[in-house]
Amino acid sequence: MNTENTMQDKVKEIVKKYKGDKSALVAILQDVQDEYRYLPKEALLTIHEQMDIPMARVYEVATFYDAFSLTPRGRFIIEVCTGTTCHVQGGMNLLDTFERSLRINCGETTEDGLFSVDRVGCLGCCSIAPVVRVNDTIHPQMTQDEIPRVLRTYMAKRYGR
């Protein structure tokens, strides 16, 4: 079975879970994104076919929400908070250091597929600003000096250490 068939089967399974309910399109896209860390074109095509929703509509929803990505995302998504409180406490400097350390710009993914870097609005924990979130983990009171250690920690996870 090739990768495309496997992906089609997986997406069909997700659509089936929602009983093909057209109003569940966002939830279906979210499940697909959770599975592949982005929304592959083949997956969108399968959703279009299985749910009988125009491809333009599927794309419209897929591109409307910032949480969705049409390009592959890293295994670790680094979100640097640049909300007001984090901003005044150096959030942009943190973002800049992550970008320089990983040699990518905000919104991009490293060539090895390990890291993506994004900036986000207030993460709701201003009392421990400046804050960086990596996947589901909040790193409080982050400093530029700590960034190499944080990156090493996640790089080690790639090898299961």
Ligand code: FES
């Ligand atoms: S501004 Fe960063 S957590 Fe609120």
